[in-house]
Amino acid sequence: MxxxxxxxxxxxxxxxxxxxxxxxxxxxxxxxxxxxxxxxxxxxxxxxxxxxxxxxxxxxxxxxxxxxxxxxxxxxxxxxxxxxxxxxxxxxxxxxxxxxxxxxxxxxxxxxxxxxxxxxxxxxxxxxxxxxxxxxxxxxxxxxxxxxxxxxxxxxxxxxxxxxxxxxxxxxxxxxxxxxxxSRAAVQQLSASEQSAQRTPAKWYLDGVLFVLYGYLSMATFYLIAQWLTKYGATVAGMGNLAAHALLSYYSIGSIASVILTAIMVNRLVKPMQIQVGYTFMALVAIGAMWQFPTPTVLSVGGFAVGFFAAGGVMQLGLTTMAKFFPIGKGLVTGIFYTAGALASFTIPLLTGWLAQTNMHSIMLVDVLIAALGFVVSVGISIRYRILFAKSAPALDLVE
CATH class of the missing domain: 1.20.1250.20 (MFS general substrate transporter like domains)
Known part of the structure; x- marks a missing residue:
């Protein structure tokens, strides 16, 4: 047990x-x-x-x-x-x-x-x-x-x-x-079992690059919203101070709701890969609407939607999928994936801070492009997943 x-x-x-x-x-x-x-x-x-x-x-x-x-x-x-x-x-x-x-x-x-x-x-x-x-x-x-x-x-x-x-x-x-x-022995046994479930071994130059891109893009998608949604609402949509700050609350509520629902659904009702692709697409739709129709109502609904679909655990699912592709060395896999996310949290403020000085509306366009690239990458990962995996690796009890 x-x-x-x-x-x-x-x-x-x-x-x-x-x-x-x-x-x-x-x-x-x-x-x-x-x-x-x-x-x-x-x-x-x-x-x-x-x-x-x-x-x-x-x-x-x-x-x-x-x-x-x-x-x-x-x-x-x-x-x-x-x-x-x-x-x-x-x-x-x-x-x-x-x-x-x-x-x-x-x-x-x-x-x-x-x-x-x-x-x-x-x-x-x-x-x-x-x-x-x-x-x-x-x-x-x-x-x-x-x-x-x-x-x-x-x-x-x-x-x-x-x-x-x-x-x-x-x-x-x-x-x-x-x-x-x-134990190290049990982990090695499980990793070997997981690797045997692949039709062909994953390739770092292809699959690894896809996951590094996804780690960066998934973090950048919601990090930009978390940093700029309040300012975007006040400047572009003309919202009052209280209403603009409330947008981030809607975003947080969406994130928490997503975590709960996703934890219930994943593996039992829906596969992680399906959630990853579906959530990434819905985040793109929400951010696109916030860019095209920056009204208080759209931003309120969109803030909740981005919190739900982009910040509610989809990045963690991306890491989980990467560990299936590269089951030997999960610690290094985690380090690589989250290094890409850390780079996003460092570079996105620099880019958007420069854009905010000239055109606040363009910040949301940048997030549309980021989310679109994230969706394309997630589809690429999904295609590779179907190519690589013939069956699921069997479960092993690692702790008595």
Whole structure:
């Protein structure tokens, strides 16, 4: 029987990860005063998350295949503890930036240790298992603003929100310390079984390139919307401040609804590959409508639709499919796929920031083109999937 302790601990880490991705932005005013800087200075510190991810993903993926998943899950948790301590103790943004890089390192280590573990634990339900990580991240993103809001209203120290996360991590370290991770021998047996299910081996120069493109494009599609939807609504659609900010709420609600529904459907009712292609197409339709008809109603519905179809777990499904194509070395596969996503989160703000200075409407056109390319790539992956796979690999129990 699979270890419930392990599964609970892995998902709880992603509750922490969801909090960690937004906690600096949520405490921006308090941190600005603490570091004697400006809003741009705090944003500089937040950008270090992407730097840490870019620096470490490939290396942590390669090493997790070599030394196992447990060390990297625990290393990621330890890096988060040091990150929070460093943020609270840093006297200025330069020290804080260095510690913030550790948040990206922690993110990378958790991803390259957790995704392969869940994919190996649930070879017949890997899509649902990985999409649930997104669900726990969304719970964290919903939970921490409430805690920070209560601290603000009560005029309490902002650092309690970070110490709360540290306590959760330490409890989870105790939970995972003795948990049973899949053995190397069982993982190798499963990987060989999965590879034997392919008619012909996947090709890195073709299939690998398709997945790298999909990792970049799937991240870019929803990241652009998350960054610019409020400004687009106010500038192009002429929406008021409150209504424009509400667009991002619709986007978040769509994302959460998608995670729940997708986790129920995937593998049981619909194959991950079908969801990947269908969701990518529907995201393209929604973004195209928001570009052609930028009215408050279209943007409200479109924001929900993009959250549902682009930000609700389809990227996780892309990684799951890539791991089926390249079952040997899932840690490195995770590192490669999410490095492409990290590049998107770094380059998209640069491009769209330049466009926003001249024509805000053109930003949505860029996302239409990105989503269209994403759909074409997903169709290409679907065609290759049908060519490669004759049958599904059998399930194996990896943990007693």
């Amino acid at each position: 699979k270890s419930k302790r392990l599964i609970l601990g892995l998902y709880l880490n992603y509750f922490v990860l969801g909090i960690s991705q937004i906690i600096l932005a949520q405490n921006m005013d308090a941190l600005r005063l603490h570091w004697h800087t400006t809003t741009a200075g705090v944003a500089f510190v937040i950008s270090a998350l992407g730097v840490g991810r870019l620096l470490v993903y490939l290396l942590s993926g390669f090493l997790s295949d070599r030394f196992g998943r447990r060390p990297f899950v625990l290393l990621g948790m330890g890096a988060f503890v040091v990150f929070y301590a460093g943020i609270l103790l840093s006297p200025n943004i330069y020290f804080a930036f260095a510690f913030s890089v550790l948040s990206g390192v922690a993110n990378s280590c958790l991803d390259t240790g957790t995704y392969p573990t869940l994919i190996d634990l649930f070879p017949q339900r890997d899509g649902a298992a990985t999409v649930m990580l997104k669900a726990f991240m969304s719970l964290g993103e919903l939970f921490i603003p409430l805690i920070i809001g209560l601290l603000t209203v009560a005029h309490l120290w902002y650092g309690w929100s970070m110490l709360f996360v540290v306590v959760v991590i330490l409890i989870n370290v105790a939970l995972l310390w003795r948990a049973d991770f899949p």
